[in-house]
Amino acid sequence: MRHIVIAAGLIASLGLPAAAQSRKDLSLDVRQYITVDAPVVALTHVRVMDGTGAAPVDDQTIVIEGNLITSVGPAGSAKVPAGAKVIDLTGHTVIPGLVGMHDHIHYSAAGWRNINLSYSSPRLYLASGVTTIRTAGSLVPYEDMNVKHSIDRGESPGPRMHLSGPYISGPHSPLPVMAELDSPEEARRVVRYWAEEGATWFKAYTTIRRAEMKAAIDEAHRLGLKVTGHLCSIGYREAVELGFDNLEHGLFVNTEYDPDKKPDLCPTGSVPKLIDLDLNSAPVKATFQALIEHHIAMTSTLPVLEALVPNRPPELDPRMLEAMYPAVKEGYLKARDLMAKNPNAGLSEGLLKKAMAYEFAFYKAGGMLAAGVDNTGNGGALAGLGDQRNFELFIEMGLTPVQALQVMSANGAKVLGVYDKLGSVTSGKLADLVVIKGNPAVTPRDIRNVTLVFKDGLGYDSAKLLASVKGIVGLR
Numbered sequence: 102m103r104h105i106v107i108a109a110g111l112i113a114s115l116g117l118p119a120a121a122q123s124r125k126d127l128s129l130d131v132r133q134y135i136t137v138d139a140p141v142v143a144l145t146h147v148r149v150m151d152g153t154g155a156a157p158v159d160d161q162t163i164v165i166e167g168n169l170i171t172s173v174g175p176a177g178s179a180k181v182p183a184g185a186k187v188i189d190l191t192g193h194t195v196i197p198g199l200v201g202m203h204d205h206i207h208y209s210a211a212g213w214r215n216i217n218l219s220y221s222s223p224r225l226y227l228a229s230g231v232t233t234i235r236t237a238g239s240l241v242p243y244e245d246m247n248v249k250h251s252i253d254r255g256e257s258p259g260p261r262m263h264l265s266g267p268y269i270s271g272p273h274s275p276l277p278v279m280a281e282l283d284s285p286e287e288a289r290r291v292v293r294y295w296a297e298e299g300a301t302w303f304k305a306y307t308t309i310r311r312a313e314m315k316a317a318i319d320e321a322h323r324l325g326l327k328v329t330g331h332l333c334s335i336g337y338r339e340a341v342e343l344g345f346d347n348l349e350h351g352l353f354v355n356t357e358y359d360p361d362k363k364p365d366l367c368p369t370g371s372v373p374k375l376i377d378l379d380l381n382s383a384p385v386k387a388t389f390q391a392l393i394e395h396h397i398a399m400t401s402t403l404p405v406l407e408a409l410v411p412n413r414p415p416e417l418d419p420r421m422l423e424a425m426y427p428a429v430k431e432g433y434l435k436a437r438d439l440m441a442k443n444p445n446a447g448l449s450e451g452l453l454k455k456a457m458a459y460e461f462a463f464y465k466a467g468g469m470l471a472a473g474v475d476n477t478g479n480g481g482a483l484a485g486l487g488d489q490r491n492f493e494l495f496i497e498m499g500l501t502p503v504q505a506l507q508v509m510s511a512n513g514a515k516v517l518g519v520y521d522k523l524g525s526v527t528s529g530k531l532a533d534l535v536v537i538k539g540n541p542a543v544t545p546r547d548i549r550n551v552t553l554v555f556k557d558g559l560g561y562d563s564a565k566l567l568a569s570v571k572g573i574v575g576l577r
């Protein structure tokens with residue numbers, strides 16, 4: 102029995118359907134968004150930012166055959182197969198499909214709304230160029246699983262999904278939907294159950310204790326699954342010793358710099374003290390060294406943090422306001438207004454900058470940084486649109502556009518273990534590509550100008566997908 106479970110887990114962990122999706126099986130609901138569907142497609146005269154960290158190259162031709170990229174090279178000498186559908190992309194840039202590592206189907210918004218957006222989230226991700234997501238914790242795991250199956254069967258549009266089980270927490274978890282693990286036995290049982298159901302990741306949450314955490318990680322690893330966490334009761338260096346594969350959110354959830362931290366307990370009021378943390382100090386260097394030595398990635402989720410800072414983002418994305426359900430929009434704008442009027446509300450700009458500097462220092466030290474939106478908090482970071490905002494925030498942080506893109510594509514694919522299949526614009530990889538009008542290597546904001554998103558070689562109309570979620574984000 103066990104080997105069957107492991108085999109199923111391996112297939113699921115690639116984020117690929119067990120059998121290749123036949124194009125003729127696509128539902129009408131999916132078809133209505135597809136504007137490019139041809140056996141061979143050539144994207145000509147386009148700038149390529151390939152996601153590997155290489156400099157952008159102008160005037161390239163990308164050939165797609167079936168669901169694969171079969172060549173990338175100078176337009177002048179490229180061999181375009183006879184009968185190919187040729188799309189002249191002069192003035193455009195192609196990047197790899199983004200890999201969102203903290204990309205929930207659920208959404209939290211002002212007024213304590215928590216809702217699983219199984220209709221709008223997948224569409225927002227795909228429309229924004231996010232072709233692969235890891236859910237990083239689920240409020241309603243069976244609903245997320247059914248969404249994934251529906252996408253894989255070609256019944257509804259959306260990204261490739263890597264599923265996590267329910268959040269695993271300790272007693273007194275902050276949300277009543279989490280598994281509140283109270284013994285190592287229970288930890289192993291919960292992991293085994295959800296592994297059989299199809300989860301390939303687990304996300305630990307704030308109050309979990311070391312004994313349960315260790316049991317959960319060991320059981321997950323025995324079954325070939327991985328574990329990440331939004332920590333509090335466990336510090337990063339303890340997490341390294343416990344065997345975590347990935348850690349979410351960076352500085353604010355790493356409580357190990359708080360002198361009042363007690364084992365297995367969440368200290369209170371750690372975050373404001375971080376403003377004085379010396380990023381060149383021995384404890385910070387020790388954290389980075391431990392993560393790097395054990396190949397543990399840090400997932401940056403700046404858009405959700407930024408939304409908690411007064412008057413940030415400086416300009417509201419009109420696409421976000423259009424997508425929001427009216428009551429959700431009203432709640433968010435009210436919360437934003439209150440923060441702007443009360444200088445002590447929310448998170449200070451200085452703390453946001455500190456969190457950025459911490460992640461930048463980790464990156465500079467050679468750490469593996471990945472990225473996700475985390476569409477929770479006060480509702481100001483939406484699926485997909487928030488992933489695009491990541492690109493701009495990384496550049497504000499100090500990364501070059503090429504580095505930011507690498508973090509958001511190749512690095513995510515590496516952490517998921519699928520970099521041999523996707524995560525860069527490379528011949529032989531899956532044709533998951535994003536077409537952008539303009540040049541995000543020079544004008545970061547151009548990342549928002551997505552026109553076409555290829556997933557498995559099929560080109561989806563970004564504007565049409567966005568239009569399909571107008572006024573419903575926060576509702577369904």
Ligand SMILES: [Zn+2]
Binds near residue numbers: 203
């Ligand atoms: Zn989250």
